[in-house]
Amino acid sequence: MIIAKKKELSNGKFEYQSLEGHTKSVLSFTIDLIKDKDLEKIQKLTGFNKDKIKDLLFFSAFFHDIGKATNEFQEYIKGNIKKSYHSLYSSNITSNIENFLFTFTNDEDDEENINLLFLTVLNHHSILKRNTAFLGVENESQYEHSFLEEAKDFFYEYKNWYEEFLNKECKYNFEYKFIQRKTLGSKIKSTIKKLKYINKKDLEKLRILYSYVLGIINIADWRASAQFEGINLKLDFEKIFDEKQLCNKLQEALEIEKFIPRGFQKELAAHKGSVLVEVPTGSGKTEGSYFWAMNNISDIKDKVIYTLPTQTTSNKLYERVEKVFDNTGLVHSSATIYLEEQLSEEGKDIDKSFDSKILFGKTFNNSFTVGTVDGLFKNFLNIGRYNIATFNFLKSAVIIDEVHSYDFKMMGFMKRFLELCDKYEVPVCLMSASIPNAIKKMINIEDENKYPVITQKDLFEANPNYIYKVDKKIEDDIDKIKKDYENGKNVLIIKNTVKKSKEVYDLLKNEVGKENIVLYNSSFKKCHRVEKEKEIMRRLKDKQNFILVATQVVEVSLDIDFDVMYTDLAPIDSLIQRFGRVNRKKSDNKGVIYIYKDVESKPYVEGLLDITYKTINEGLHKISEYNKWLNTVYDEIVKDKQIQNEIQDNFNEGEKTFDRILKENLGISKSEDVYNLRDIKFAKKDYILLEDYNKGINGEKRKDYEHTISLGAYLSESEYRAFKKNIEEKRYYDVLEIPYSYEEGVDLSKDSMRNVVIDI
CATH class of the missing domain: 3.40.50.300 (P-loop containing nucleotide triphosphate hydrolases)
Structure with missing residues (x-):
C-alpha cells in the first residue's frame, strides 16, 4: 500500500490511509464543490473555457498527492526521515502535461504561457511565495526524490477515474514522465520569472482562475483529511430561508x-x-x-x-x-x-x-x-x-x-x-x-x-436627546458628573485618547469609588477587554447605575445605552455614532449629551473639529438634523485645501494598495501580514507582560495571545523590554516590564512610565 495519511489511535498505534483512498476522497469533495454557475462566472472573468476549468480541477485533485508515491515520502510518514516535499515531487510528474496553459501577454506584448496544472499541484500544500525555497531545487540535494514502481500504475488510472467521477469519456492522453531535479528546478524558475512580467489585466485573470482552482483543491483536501480523522467540516446552509x-x-x-x-x-x-x-x-x-x-x-x-x-x-x-x-x-x-x-x-x-x-x-x-x-x-x-x-x-x-x-x-x-x-x-x-x-x-x-x-x-423623525455645547474640558465638570451618578443616572464619558481617559478615571474614582466606575480603552490585555465588555453589559442589564469612562472604542464596539453622555469634541461622524449610545431606544425619557470643546485635535485631521463644533446646534433635534450637519461639515471640508489634501493623500494610498501589492506579489504569491489598511499614526504590536511571563503563561501560543497587550511598536527597543521574542525558546512575543492592573490597564502614573506613549 502507498501510504498517504496516518493517524494515531488511543492505544498508541497508527491507522493508515492509502494514496488511492485519500485521492478518491479528495476527488469526491472536489466534484461536490463544482457548480455550473461558478464555472460560468470564472469563464466570463478569465476567458478560460469552463469545461477546461472542470478538467483542470479533476486532474489537480487526481495528481496532487502522487508525490507521496516516492521513497522519500514513505520514509517520512514512517518516521524515518524528518522532511519530505511531496507537493514538489507531485509537480515533477505534472510538469510535462501541457494541456492546461494560461496564455498571457507580458510587459513587452510578447505572448507567454504558464502551466496551470504544474503550478496548482506544486503549491497545493503551501501557498506560493515570491522567494519560494523551491527556487533552489536545482542546487539543493535535499530535494532529490525517486518514485516507487507503483506510482506509474497509479498515474495511468487517470482515464478510468475521469470516467468514473465525471461520467464522460476521457480524451486526454498523458505520458508518465519523470524529470531530473535540475530540469524541475529550471521549470520552477522559469514559471516564477514569467509571473514577474504579466500585464495587469492578465495578472488579475490569473489570480481569479488560480484562486478558484486551488481554493477548491485546498478545501477538498482539508475535508478529506478531516474525514479521515473523524471530523466533519460543514460547508453548507441547511436551507435558504424565505x-x-x-x-x-x-x-x-x-x-x-x-x-x-x-x-x-x-x-x-x-x-x-x-x-x-x-x-x-x-x-x-x-x-x-x-x-x-x-x-x-x-x-x-x-x-x-x-x-x-x-x-x-x-x-x-x-x-x-x-x-x-x-x-x-x-x-x-x-x-x-x-x-x-x-x-x-x-x-x-x-x-x-x-x-x-x-x-x-x-x-x-x-x-x-x-x-x-x-x-x-x-x-x-x-x-x-x-x-x-x-x-x-x-x-x-x-x-x-x-x-x-x-x-x-x-x-x-x-x-x-x-x-x-x-x-x-x-x-x-x-x-x-x-x-x-x-x-x-x-x-x-x-x-x-x-x-x-x-x-x-419616519425613523429619522425621532428626537431622542438634548444636546449642549460646553466651552471647557470634561475634567472641569467632575462635580456635575458625580451629581448625575448620584441621581441614579448611567453616565458615559468619552475621551479622545487613552491618556486622558485615565486622568478622568483617576479624578472620579476618588469622588464616587472605583467600584462604581469602569475604565475601558485599548490599554488592556485582550482577555481583560473581553471581561470588561461583559462587565459593562452585565451592569446595564442589571440596571446597576455606574459610570463608564472610555475612548472612541465605544463608538461602534458595544451595543450600549446610557442616560447621559459627556464627550470630547470629535468629528461630526464620530459624534453621531456617540449620540447613538444615549437613549438608544428613543424613548420619551430624553437623554442628555454634553459636547466639550477644549480638546487636543489629535488623533483627528487638523481643523475638522472646529468646523464640527460650529455646525452643531444645541437643543432637541430630530435625527434627520444630524445628517444635515454631517453634510454641512463635509461640504466645508471640501473648501479647505489643507484638510482636503491630507484626506486625499490618505485616500489615494488606500486605493492604490491592492494593485501595488498584486504586482509586488506576482499576482498569486503569498504576502506577509505587514500592511496597515487603516491610517495608523503610531504602529502597534502585541506584547506579553513580565508578570504573565513569570507565571509561565508564555510558551503556549494560544494562551499567549489571550494575554497579549497591544502597545507602541517602539517599545520593542526601549528600556521596558525585559526579553526579546525567541520562537525556539517558545517566547512568541517581546516581554515588557511595565506596571499593569485589571482596573486601569497600563499604569501611566508611575514616574518610570513618563516616556511611554499609548495613544492613539
Missing part, C-alpha cells in the same frame, strides 16, 4: 411573540443586487440585511460575509447570528480566544475538531461568517490562504456595516474593493446611520443605479 421562515427564526432568536418586518426590511427582502441602507442606529438594519442576504444567494453552498469595524462588534453580532443561522463562523485576529471562551462556558472541550474548524473558518468556509472588514480586505493582499477566501468571496453576498466609520485610507481601499465586487458580480449591502454625500462620491456609490438607497423616513 421571508416568512426568516421572520419565524428571528422571533425565536429575539424571544418575541412575533417579528413583523419594518418597511425598509421588506424592501431589502425583495431587493436583488447591491444596495445602500440608510437608517438610524437601533432601527433593525442588521435584521434587514439578513433578508437581503437570503434573497441574494441561490445555492446552499453560497456564502454570506458580514463585516464590522471592530472585533468587539463582530463578537456581539456573531452571538446574534448563530441564533438565526446554522454553520456560522467568526473571523478576526482574536476570534480563537473568543470562541474558546464560548466553548468553555458551554462546558465543551477544545479538541482536534475545534482546531480544525477554527482553521477552516478563517477563510470564510462557513455558510455565514461574521468578521472585521480588515479580515476580509486583507485576503485581497494575498495574506494567508487568500485563495480559499477568494473562492468563497466569489460566491458570497457581502454586508459591510457601519460603512461611514472608517478612516480615509480604508475608504480608499474600500473603493477599490467595491469596484472588484462590481466586476466579479458579488452583491454588496452597505449600511450606515450617517454617511456624508462627499464620502459617497469618493467611494463611487452616489449613483443610485449602482447602489439604490433603501431607507425609511
Whole structure:
C-alpha cells in the first residue's frame, strides 16, 4: 500500500490511509464543490473555457498527492526521515502535461504561457511565495526524490477515474514522465520569472482562475483529511430561508411573540443586487440585511460575509447570528480566544475538531461568517490562504456595516474593493446611520443605479436627546458628573485618547469609588477587554447605575445605552455614532449629551473639529438634523485645501494598495501580514507582560495571545523590554516590564512610565 495519511489511535498505534483512498476522497469533495454557475462566472472573468476549468480541477485533485508515491515520502510518514516535499515531487510528474496553459501577454506584448496544472499541484500544500525555497531545487540535494514502481500504475488510472467521477469519456492522453531535479528546478524558475512580467489585466485573470482552482483543491483536501480523522467540516446552509421562515427564526432568536418586518426590511427582502441602507442606529438594519442576504444567494453552498469595524462588534453580532443561522463562523485576529471562551462556558472541550474548524473558518468556509472588514480586505493582499477566501468571496453576498466609520485610507481601499465586487458580480449591502454625500462620491456609490438607497423616513423623525455645547474640558465638570451618578443616572464619558481617559478615571474614582466606575480603552490585555465588555453589559442589564469612562472604542464596539453622555469634541461622524449610545431606544425619557470643546485635535485631521463644533446646534433635534450637519461639515471640508489634501493623500494610498501589492506579489504569491489598511499614526504590536511571563503563561501560543497587550511598536527597543521574542525558546512575543492592573490597564502614573506613549 502507498501510504498517504496516518493517524494515531488511543492505544498508541497508527491507522493508515492509502494514496488511492485519500485521492478518491479528495476527488469526491472536489466534484461536490463544482457548480455550473461558478464555472460560468470564472469563464466570463478569465476567458478560460469552463469545461477546461472542470478538467483542470479533476486532474489537480487526481495528481496532487502522487508525490507521496516516492521513497522519500514513505520514509517520512514512517518516521524515518524528518522532511519530505511531496507537493514538489507531485509537480515533477505534472510538469510535462501541457494541456492546461494560461496564455498571457507580458510587459513587452510578447505572448507567454504558464502551466496551470504544474503550478496548482506544486503549491497545493503551501501557498506560493515570491522567494519560494523551491527556487533552489536545482542546487539543493535535499530535494532529490525517486518514485516507487507503483506510482506509474497509479498515474495511468487517470482515464478510468475521469470516467468514473465525471461520467464522460476521457480524451486526454498523458505520458508518465519523470524529470531530473535540475530540469524541475529550471521549470520552477522559469514559471516564477514569467509571473514577474504579466500585464495587469492578465495578472488579475490569473489570480481569479488560480484562486478558484486551488481554493477548491485546498478545501477538498482539508475535508478529506478531516474525514479521515473523524471530523466533519460543514460547508453548507441547511436551507435558504424565505421571508416568512426568516421572520419565524428571528422571533425565536429575539424571544418575541412575533417579528413583523419594518418597511425598509421588506424592501431589502425583495431587493436583488447591491444596495445602500440608510437608517438610524437601533432601527433593525442588521435584521434587514439578513433578508437581503437570503434573497441574494441561490445555492446552499453560497456564502454570506458580514463585516464590522471592530472585533468587539463582530463578537456581539456573531452571538446574534448563530441564533438565526446554522454553520456560522467568526473571523478576526482574536476570534480563537473568543470562541474558546464560548466553548468553555458551554462546558465543551477544545479538541482536534475545534482546531480544525477554527482553521477552516478563517477563510470564510462557513455558510455565514461574521468578521472585521480588515479580515476580509486583507485576503485581497494575498495574506494567508487568500485563495480559499477568494473562492468563497466569489460566491458570497457581502454586508459591510457601519460603512461611514472608517478612516480615509480604508475608504480608499474600500473603493477599490467595491469596484472588484462590481466586476466579479458579488452583491454588496452597505449600511450606515450617517454617511456624508462627499464620502459617497469618493467611494463611487452616489449613483443610485449602482447602489439604490433603501431607507425609511419616519425613523429619522425621532428626537431622542438634548444636546449642549460646553466651552471647557470634561475634567472641569467632575462635580456635575458625580451629581448625575448620584441621581441614579448611567453616565458615559468619552475621551479622545487613552491618556486622558485615565486622568478622568483617576479624578472620579476618588469622588464616587472605583467600584462604581469602569475604565475601558485599548490599554488592556485582550482577555481583560473581553471581561470588561461583559462587565459593562452585565451592569446595564442589571440596571446597576455606574459610570463608564472610555475612548472612541465605544463608538461602534458595544451595543450600549446610557442616560447621559459627556464627550470630547470629535468629528461630526464620530459624534453621531456617540449620540447613538444615549437613549438608544428613543424613548420619551430624553437623554442628555454634553459636547466639550477644549480638546487636543489629535488623533483627528487638523481643523475638522472646529468646523464640527460650529455646525452643531444645541437643543432637541430630530435625527434627520444630524445628517444635515454631517453634510454641512463635509461640504466645508471640501473648501479647505489643507484638510482636503491630507484626506486625499490618505485616500489615494488606500486605493492604490491592492494593485501595488498584486504586482509586488506576482499576482498569486503569498504576502506577509505587514500592511496597515487603516491610517495608523503610531504602529502597534502585541506584547506579553513580565508578570504573565513569570507565571509561565508564555510558551503556549494560544494562551499567549489571550494575554497579549497591544502597545507602541517602539517599545520593542526601549528600556521596558525585559526579553526579546525567541520562537525556539517558545517566547512568541517581546516581554515588557511595565506596571499593569485589571482596573486601569497600563499604569501611566508611575514616574518610570513618563516616556511611554499609548495613544492613539
